[in-house]
Amino acid sequence: MDKFVIRGGTPLRGAIRISGAKNSALPCMAAAILTEDEVTLENIPDVRDIETERKLLVSMGAEVELGYGRAHHRTRIRCGSLDPVAKYEIVKTMRASSLVLGPLIARTGTARVAMPGGCAIGGRPIDLHIKALQAMGAEIAQEHGYLEARAKRLHGARIVFDKITVTGTEDLLMAAALADGETCMENCACEPEVLDVAKLLSAMGARIEGAGTATIRVQGVDRLHGAKHRIHPDRIEAGTFLVAAAITGGDLTLTGCNPHHLSSVIEKLREVGVQCELTADTIRVRASGPLRGANISTEEYPGFPTDMQAQFMALATQAEGTSLVTENIFENRFMHVQELVRMGANIRVEGRTAAVVGKSPLSAAAVMASDLRASASLVLAALVAEGETIIDRVYHIDRGYERIEEKLRGVGAKIRRIGNVFRETEEPTAEVTA
Numbered sequence: 001m002d003k004f005v006i007r008g009g010t011p012l013r014g015a016i017r018i019s020g021a022k023n024s025a026l027p028c029m030a031a032a033i034l035t036e037d038e039v040t041l042e043n044i045p046d047v048r049d050i051e052t053e054r055k056l057l058v059s060m061g062a063e064v065e066l067g068y069g070r071a072h073h074r075t076r077i078r079c080g081s082l083d084p085v086a087k088y089e090i091v092k093t094m095r096a097s098s099l100v101l102g103p104l105i106a107r108t109g110t111a112r113v114a115m116p117g118g119c120a121i122g123g124r125p126i127d128l129h130i131k132a133l134q135a136m137g138a139e140i141a142q143e144h145g146y147l148e149a150r151a152k153r154l155h156g157a158r159i160v161f162d163k164i165t166v167t168g169t170e171d172l173l174m175a176a177a178l179a180d181g182e183t184c185m186e187n188c189a190c191e192p193e194v195l196d197v198a199k200l201l202s203a204m205g206a207r208i209e210g211a212g213t214a215t216i217r218v219q220g221v222d223r224l225h226g227a228k229h230r231i232h233p234d235r236i237e238a239g240t241f242l243v244a245a246a247i248t249g250g251d252l253t254l255t256g257c258n259p260h261h262l263s264s265v266i267e268k269l270r271e272v273g274v275q276c277e278l279t280a281d282t283i284r285v286r287a288s289g290p291l292r293g294a295n296i297s298t299e300e301y302p303g304f305p306t307d308m309q310a311q312f313m314a315l316a317t318q319a320e321g322t323s324l325v326t327e328n329i330f331e332n333r334f335m336h337v338q339e340l341v342r343m344g345a346n347i348r349v350e351g352r353t354a355a356v357v358g359k360s361p362l363s364a365a366a367v368m369a370s371d372l373r374a375s376a377s378l379v380l381a382a383l384v385a386e387g388e389t390i391i392d393r394v395y396h397i398d399r400g401y402e403r404i405e406e407k408l409r410g411v412g413a414k415i416r417r418i419g420n421v422f423r424e425t426e427e428p429t430a431e432v433t434a
């Protein structure tokens, strides 16, 4: 398996272009199920989860052309006739595969979707997706590890999510687009990725109001048509590079990003003592003086994202004073703590809160990536650690970051990839990341 070898101590300087958002691209690819016409998506990130989604759609009979290369990063998807089965072999490697459930029932009236397995960052059930689809008339049973769903045609319903769920909101939005009548969804996720999917669906002919707010109304239509859509920039990739500049005392300009989506992260960085200058689509981040500790508490958007918690914790190890990091979205999302402690961090976890006492000099160690964002925090810590850190299991990071080592090397980081180029047989058997 591939490893990263990182020698710390170089302030990062220069510019990094931000890729398209993985968490928008995944539901947008699933939305292509809703029509037999061609859906074209641009600004698709070249990451492993996208390849997994491609495999999933192809396994159901879709034609998926996925091209990176110069100026492409584009996929063309045509879901002519579909075999509505999402196989366990694919679902187990990516929980977001459950995003096909709603679109499959809505389009074909039936779906057989494997239940996602265990996950390193908490239980992560999909009960809210199931309950809402049942309210729209789907009959859903669980048999032999699969959800067997059936509905002649979904009908509109009033859905109040018990808990805010991002992919749950997206799944139901897609289902409601082709349902009979009006669906009113309350307590919806307001994440920018939900809005991105709604934009694609609207371009396909869906009638949606309120996406990006807590209440979304959808007037179902009989048919959706093909469309072309550009995926918005990845706010978590951008946030990770903001922290990379801050932690190394560097000066980075991120281009092709959306600073509005990062308000809570930028606010925290300023509190820590980092300068951030924004334009409509760039962020320049400069860190020259000492960093001050700050508390974060993860919340749904527009609060501080759980997907930035691990990276912020790495930064807090280099700030003066105590930072309290509280994780409210997922149980069990502190797996990076043990590895950061092995590198010299002073972190104590009590329940949902980690107290990080800084500033601690970090020293290189052999560490293990445990999930996508935890791996990012180890890369960040390694960038300031004394000596050469070796990070094992970087397949986690490859799931959601496009060529992170090349982007970091381009701004001065001493990072290289070693080991075999990833082989299929080495794919982890269970999905263990966000």
Ligand code: UD1
Residues within 6 Å of the ligand: 023, 026, 096, 122, 123, 124, 125, 126, 127, 128, 129, 130, 163, 164, 165, 166, 167, 168, 193, 306, 307, 329, 330, 331, 434
């Ligand atoms: C999405 C993101 C992930 C991010 C997370 C929270 C994608 C592909 N992934 O994950 O990167 O960390 O949002 O911002 O977009 N829950 C239930 N029942 C359900 C669904 C969720 O109890 O049916 C709970 C979860 O266990 C969790 C909380 O709701 O505690 C939020 O989860 P959710 O927003 O659904 O996360 P994902 O959509 O899986």
